[in-house]
Amino acid sequence: MGKxxxxxxxxxxxxxxxxxxxxxxxxxxxxxxxxLERAWSRFHxxxxxxxxxxxxxxxxxxxxxxxxxxxxxxSGFAPEEEAFALPVSPAHDALVELRELDAALRQxxxxxxxxxxxVGLEQMSYGDAxxxxxxxxxxxxxxxxxxxxxxxxxxxxxxxxSQLKVVK
Amino acid sequence: MTEPQKGPIPEADLHAYVDGFLPxxxxxxxxxxxxxxxxxxxxxxxxxxxxEALHTVFDPVLDEPGPRQTRILExxxxxxxxxxxxxxxxxxxxxxxxxxxxxxxxxxxxxxxxFVRRAAMAHxxxxxxxxxxxxxxxxxxxxxxxxxxxxxxxxxxxxxxSQLGYDLVGGRLLPGEQGPVAxxxxxxxxxxxxxxxxxxxxxxxxxxxxRYDRQGKVGxxxxxxxxxxxxxxxxxSKPDLLRVAKAIYQQLNP
Numbered sequence: 001m002g003k004x005x006x007x008x009x010x011x012x013x014x015x016x017x018x019x020x021x022x023x024x025x026x027x028x029x030x031x032x033x034x035x036l037e038r039a040w041s042r043f044h045x046x047x048x049x050x051x052x053x054x055x056x057x058x059x060x061x062x063x064x065x066x067x068x069x070x071x072x073x074x075s076g077f078a079p080e081e082e083a084f085a086l087p088v089s090p091a092h093d094a095l096v097e098l099r100e101l102d103a104a105l106r107q108x109x110x111x112x113x114x115x116x117x118x119v120g121l122e123q124m125s126y127g128d129a130x131x132x133x134x135x136x137x138x139x140x141x142x143x144x145x146x147x148x149x150x151x152x153x154x155x156x157x158x159x160x161x162s163q164l165k166v167v168k
Numbered sequence: 169m170t171e172p173q174k175g176p177i178p179e180a181d182l183h184a185y186v187d188g189f190l191p192x193x194x195x196x197x198x199x200x201x202x203x204x205x206x207x208x209x210x211x212x213x214x215x216x217x218x219x220e221a222l223h224t225v226f227d228p229v230l231d232e233p234g235p236r237q238t239r240i241l242e243x244x245x246x247x248x249x250x251x252x253x254x255x256x257x258x259x260x261x262x263x264x265x266x267x268x269x270x271x272x273x274x275x276x277x278x279x280x281x282x283f284v285r286r287a288a289m290a291h292x293x294x295x296x297x298x299x300x301x302x303x304x305x306x307x308x309x310x311x312x313x314x315x316x317x318x319x320x321x322x323x324x325x326x327x328x329x330s331q332l333g334y335d336l337v338g339g340r341l342l343p344g345e346q347g348p349v350a351x352x353x354x355x356x357x358x359x360x361x362x363x364x365x366x367x368x369x370x371x372x373x374x375x376x377x378x379r380y381d382r383q384g385k386v387g388x389x390x391x392x393x394x395x396x397x398x399x400x401x402x403x404x405s406k407p408d409l410l411r412v413a414k415a416i417y418q419q420l421n422p
Contacts, residue, residue: 015232155214155218
């Protein structure tokens with residue numbers, strides 16, 4: 001497989017992760033573009049045969065964290081109405097689940113959301129997730145545990161997400 | 169992690185169970201444990217459900233058409249001033265190094281490799297684009313040529329490939345390793361797209377033969393002709409691509 005193709009093969013997965021991470025279509029597109037641009041310009045730094053997926057997600061993680069820091073200094077961006085439009089019209093249940101899950105994900109601290117998504121959505125090993133996030137594997141486990149527990153309470157616990165949203 | 173059965177199961181193993189990372193023997197142990205502990209079992213079921221929900225909600229993104237890639241360029245331009253400063257510094261440095269390395273033929277191979285890789289990447293990124301495959305369309309060909317010539321600092325000409333069945337779609341400016349590069353895109357009646365990637369080569373009298381490289385599904389013919397380096401990229405067989413490359417070369421060297 002050619003080098004260019006190796007990177008582009010990961011674009012759909014980078015986009016999926018970015019969308020879940022940011023909850024916003026435009027922010028996700030920007031994040032993916034920045035990631036590709038940086039990966040492209042630094043491809044010579046990637047050692048052939050090493051884990052390309054981890055490398056790409058590491059770039060995305062670093063950009064996301066930097067961007068979040070900048071944005072936190074400015075204020076939050078308002079999620080767009082179209083941000084979560086699905087390409088196909090989903091069944092009603094899926095739509096409800098979509099809104100609930102997205103709302104719940106937004107309630108997680110970034111660091112927990114990243115772990116929950118890298119492991120649960122991207123199905124990355126704990127070791128790879130640790131490498132991507134630059135944290136010890138033990139920290140991956142504790143963030144995963146706290147993140148999942150929090151999502152469980154938000155989604156299936158007594159407190160409904162929409163109530164929590166009002167409080168926020 | 170592998171203490172034999174009974175006893176409490178560590179939190180880490182419950183998650184590894186959810187994520188399917190446990191070896192078979194351990195998985196069975198965890199299942200036994202869960203069968204005897206309905207509360208934990210309920211929690212684990214919810215975690216499994218969460219993973220599933222994540223896929224239900226976000227997997228459709230995998231099949232969406234490509235991102236709106238035009239923005240990369242807009243933002244690229246905003247940063248151009250900074251880039252040029254770096255490029256100028258780089259040119260001064262590489263000019264010195266290049267002069268020293270001349271005759272030793274150092275760097276040439278990796279430069280070619282980089283050129284081909286970038287051409288293939290630009291091809292792969294922009295040819296699937298439906299709404300914005302190019303920045304300036306073929307309907308403004310003169311403007312396109314003037315604009316790109318100015319930005320690359322070298323007089324460009326757009327080859328016409330209609331007799332081979334390929335019409336010009338347009339072109340765009342891209343950031344390259346050593347300053348801006350141009351990409352022209354062509355399309356045949358079936359929607360098959362070719363791209364011609366051009367950079368200024370630095371040398372003014374150099375000329376090389378056609379060389380070929382394959383990057384996955386994509387074939388690339390590349391050559392240097394005077395002040396410009398060319399890379400023709402497409403998902404064609406090698407002979408078909410060569411035919412187009414030759415036509416381009418002949419048009420530019422009548």
